Amino acid sequence: MEAIIGEERKERLSRRYGEEDSVLIGTGGYVSPDPHLWEDVLTAVVIRRPVLLKGPTGSGKTKLAESVSGFFSQPMHQVNCSVDLDAEALLGYKTIIQKEGRTEIDFVDGPVIHAMKNGHILYIDEINMAKPETLPILHSVLDHRRMLTNPFTGEVISAHPDFNVIAAINEGYVGTVPMNEALKNRFIAFHVPYLGMQETRELLESEFPDAPSVLIATMLDISEDLREQVRNGLLEDEAASIRSLIDATELALHIGPERAVRYAVAEKMEDRGERQLVMDLVRTRIR
Ligand SMILES: Nc1ncnc2c1ncn2[C@@H]1O[C@H](COP(=O)(O)OP(=O)(O)OP(=O)(O)O)[C@@H](O)[C@H]1O
Ligand SMILES: [Mg+2]
Structure with missing residues (x-):
């Protein structure tokens, strides 16, 4: 793990999560395929359980997460998983800043830490595209502990009471890997079908x-x-x-x-x- 990352990678990461435009309050508009799905997802969110949305492409998983964000007027940070997703893309990175004429090392919070501290929603898209070794970092965030020790700084972060996680997967698509059982076990899982x-x-x-x-x-x-x-x-x-x-x-x-x-x-x-x-x-x- 690099201690301090290069300019080019920093720019790439900050494009990915540093800008405020990656944090949005959704507009709503999800139509529930049955009388229960929408309410049941809201219930899981209210009792602070991580929600896993499983369903085929274009079935409204992202729309559902955006609608939860809109319903609670709660900003949502989005992480798109891919094989190159790593701890820095999730948690943040160290950078050098100039402060009062002195050079200091600062840590820029990534989406997970930002959402935890501010009580926002963390939306993890295509969670089964990530390399299996990356996500165990999130185990303590996703279970009753709702906390994380930042491996880059040693900071212990306890999630704000409003913090929520919603993840989405397309099961069985090319490039996906079966979700690690210990990770999956931490979620309340919902099947999101195409509408009738x-x-x-x-x-x-x-x-x-x-x-x-x-x-x-x-x-x-x-x-x-x-x-x-x-x-x-x-x-x-x-x-x-x-x-x-x-x-x-x-x-x-x-x-x-x-x-x-x-x-x-x-x-x-x-x-x-x-x-x-x-x-x-x-x-x-x-x-
Ligand atoms: N149940 C629904 N209610 C409202 N809009 C829907 C619904 N299902 C699909 N859509 C619309 O279809 C389009 C695709 O939805 P969305 O992006 O949420 O799908 P997805 O399940 O996240 O797909 P992918 O797995 O490819 O990311 C959007 O324009 C969305 O508004
Ligand atoms: Mg989607």
């Missing part, structure tokens, strides 16, 4: 209040067909992604649904047969 048809309708209507109702109806019909083919095993799960549907609907406002679904859904399928099937389904729905 009724809730998807609500979401599209609130996202696109000015869209022609015939266009919304067409997009919902297409979504229903895509889901059916996912259930039949003919399309990969991501064909039903809510993110892709929102993107397709937004594009369709400008270029029509056929090309919109091609770009937002079909072109992302690996398999040529699946791309063809998506487009065949779309054509049967265009009015």
Whole structure:
């Protein structure tokens, strides 16, 4: 572990977490797929348990975390995990500063310590992309101790009573590793599925209040067909992604649904047969 890091890396890290723009209060807007999920997640947050959101890409995990932040008006720090995530990216780094004409060593708090001290939410995205040896640093933060001894400074930090952790994973995707059991055991885990048809309708209507109702109806019909083919095993799960549907609907406002679904859904399928099937389904729905 470097004691004092170079300028280039410092700049990279400070871009990652030093700037205030990485700390935001979310706006809300999460639509719950069932009557319980939203309230149950809020309950876990209120009783100060770390929350783990598990679900496919584009199912609203980040949106859910942002909505928790919005609900409690509690700022949220985001950490995106990758194989190069290390202790400095989580905890902070030592730097040299000039103070009253003297050179001193200072420590710049990273997102974990900042959130702990200020009672903010720490959102750890794609936690199963991190190298397994990096995250045990967080074990004492995530269990009843809610504290951390900063290995760089020796400082003992006890979390502010409002401090919360929300983590998200896409299970089984390329580049992910199964989460270490001791880490997983510290979380209350929630499955975050794609929305059902009724809730998807609500979401599209609130996202696109000015869209022609015939266009919304067409997009919902297409979504229903895509889901059916996912259930039949003919399309990969991501064909039903809510993110892709929102993107397709937004594009369709400008270029029509056929090309919109091609770009937002079909072109992302690996398999040529699946791309063809998506487009065949779309054509049967265009009015
Ligand atoms: N249940 C939902 N309620 C509100 N918006 C949703 C919901 N599901 C998906 N969305 C919308 O779909 C888009 C993708 O959602 P989000 O980024 O939260 O997904 P994610 O699960 O975090 O995906 P990834 O695993 O790829 O990070 C956003 O525009 C989000 O607003
Ligand atoms: Mg996300």
